[in-house]
Amino acid sequence: MSLEESEKRLADYAKEFGARESDMSFMKQLLHTVAAKQKEIDEVIVRAAPEWPIEKIAAIDRNVLRLGLAELLYADRTQVPAKVAINEAIELAKTFGSNSSGRFVNGVLGAVYIELGEPGKSEGAARKKAAQKTGKMPTEHLAGAVVYAQSGGETYLAFVHDIFGHWTISKGKIEENEDVQKGAAREIKEEMGLDIKIVEELGVNEYIANDSKVDGGKKRKRVTYFLAEAPFTELRLGPSGGLDDAQWFPLSAVGDLNFYDDTLKIIIPAINVLAQKGKK
Incomplete structure (x- = not known):
């Protein structure tokens, strides 16, 4: 039809x-x-x-x-x-x-x-009340990076694409006793095949996720995001579950991509930092 x-x-x-x-x-x-x-x-x-x-x-x-x-x-x-x-x-x-x-x-x-990370669940007083009770919840630490590269006088950003149709920031779980910056670098290498240099921290995002394997069925996820520089080389998507693509995008095209709202809260400050660097 x-x-x-x-x-x-x-x-x-x-x-x-x-x-x-x-x-x-x-x-x-x-x-x-x-x-x-x-x-x-x-x-x-x-x-x-x-x-x-x-x-x-x-x-x-x-x-x-x-x-x-x-x-x-x-x-x-x-x-x-x-x-x-x-x-x-x-x-x-x-x-x-x-x-x-x-x-x-x-x-x-x-x-x-x-x-998708249970979008909308964080809204309202009920979520604030739940957040105050997360002290006894197990915390899973993750790290990721907005990765940029320079080529031909233009700035490019690297993102991964998930099976739900969104472009997002490459990130992953930090291993026990692992330094968070080293963990971010390892995850980017595993997920996109890039060797990165951490430039600065962009922020931390925390949320509650369901997990049937832990007591109470919930855990807190704490994700630390960095801005990182890498050479402009071919991306090689690793075997991470839930992802189906990885690409470089010129900075001018990033605004047309389909991102999650919480991802944008990290990407926009990264773009602002890069804009300031471009003025120097």
């Missing part, structure tokens, strides 16, 4: 079920997103539900997942919070699918939500 035919069918269904005219713009945008990103969305479904070949998933469940993932991965989270997208998909599956559809959709979208 072509996109034009899909739009016509959407309009027919909207009329039949009495959808508000004010909702049509959002519904059309969601349809366009699913159509444009179907390949990437289906790859996420395959990774989140490896025991279910996508062609074997019931049509209703498969398409509800596509809608839910389109909102979860690509929608403006200020307009469609992650948990709202998941709950709406679950309700659709319960209404139009089988008795097990709601549980299946919940399982797949829940797995993706956790992999």
Whole structure:
């Protein structure tokens, strides 16, 4: 079915079920997103539900997942919070699918939500209260770096791409008793094949993550980010799980990339530092 035919069918269904005219713009945008990103969305479904070949998933469940993932991965989270997208998909599956559809959709979208770092969970007073109780939680230390290089008079930044369609900062777990800067350098070498020189620290990001292997089912993750310089050489993506690409981007093109909000909070200061260096 072509996109034009899909739009016509959407309009027919909207009329039949009495959808508000004010909702049509959002519904059309969601349809366009699913159509444009179907390949990437289906790859996420395959990774989140490896025991279910996508062609074997019931049509209703498969398409509800596509809608839910389109909102979860690509929608403006200020307009469609992650948990709202998941709950709406679950309700659709319960209404139009089988008795097990709601549980299946919940399982797949829940797995993706956790992999994304549970976006939106940190908002509000409830998260602040939880943060005050993290003293007894195990802490996992990670480190990463915004890596830059100079070539032909231009500045380039290196990023890795995850299976959920976002470019992000290369990072990884710090080993026990390992120096955090040395750990960051090791992770960048393993993940992108680059030898880096740490320039300065950019900041620290802390968040709570689910982990069924620890008491209480939760742990605190503390990520230290650095700005680092490297030679402008070919990137070699390592065997890290959840990543499918690594590329250099000219500084002028970075603004067009799809980043997570918390990643931008680290990248923007890095760009500001590089801009100041360029003025000297």
